[in-house]
Amino acid sequence: MANDRTVHQMVTAQWLLGGESIYWTGSAWSESFAEGKVYADQAAADAALAEADAFVKQRKIVGPYLIEVEMDATGPQPTSARERIRAAHNATFAIDHGSWSGRIAD
Template sequence: MANTRKKVDGTPQVVTANRLLEGDVVYLTASGGWTTEIGGAVVIQGDAAEAHRLAEAEQAVAERRVVGPYLMQVANDAEGPQPLSQRERIRARRGPTAGSTVGSTLRQAAVGS
């Protein structure tokens, strides 16, 4: 089942989910594919587009490509769709804001490189 989060009328949205195999954060594209880059997401406005794209997402769930799709609000300007919430900004980074850097720094320190 798609998990549709609360939206404000008229706010542009994209469909996001996680890949079944890796858990990677992905976004639905205009061609019905999935991309890890939010810039490649199809921006949705209006009830009809929403229903159509969610149906596409459910099809991807049925085909075991993704899990847990939901609509998420974005700002949509010349730079393309940008997440509005901190949670979605961090998801869009495809990794933690600090933890992974620390992990690799520690790793380098530990091996002396």
């Protein structure tokens, strides 16, 4: 039986320099998951992924791939524990940084 469920997807990658998770907004890369553009159509998602390749070549980003997202009243949500953690840009527990408050400026 054919599966007629609409699959919503986003393009994600990592900044080359810092490795932070980033999301394609349709015109730029954002570290905010909420700003990621959602594609309901596979061909459009594939085209967006192909577009990301130009940024790979420009050495801005690494490892772009598509992720499935779930739509709720507030917008797109990650569908796996892995993507939830990536989107939060941090570990899920309080890290003990000691007296550290920021990288020492050059």
